[in-house]
Amino acid sequence: MNSLNDKMALTERARRVFEAHLAVFDPQSTSNYAELLTDDAVYEFPFAPAGFPSRVEGKEAIVKYMTGLPHLNQTILSFPLKS
Numbered sequence: 001m002n003s004l005n006d007k008m009a010l011t012e013r014a015r016r017v018f019e020a021h022l023a024v025f026d027p028q029s030t031s032n033y034a035e036l037l038t039d040d041a042v043y044e045f046p047f048a049p050a051g052f053p054s055r056v057e058g059k060e061a062i063v064k065y066m067t068g069l070p071h072l073n074q075t076i077l078s079f080p081l082k083s
Contacts, residue, residue, distance in 0.1 A: 025066055034063050 025033050037059040048054045056065045 030063050030067055033066065034059055037062060 024036065039059050041057075041059050041062055043056045043062050043065070045052065045054050045056075053065070056062050
């Protein structure tokens with residue numbers, strides 16, 4: 001992946017996958033979301049901003065964390081290119 005076009009394509013795919021994931025999440029119905037996870041699921045956020053965890057472990061912890069972030073569905077997300 002050397003070219004800028006390759007990096008842009010990968011960034012776009014990551015954005016689409018993340019947006020699709022958020023579309024499944026409904027803070028009013030966390031049981032449906034929880035069904036997507038195993039008990040030992042792990043979410044990692046390597047580019048988490050200050051004040052946010054870089055890792056959340058376990059189904060219950062993930063659902064609790066995601067329930068606290070319903071505003072993400074209305075937020076324009078940024079996926080900056082890294083060299």
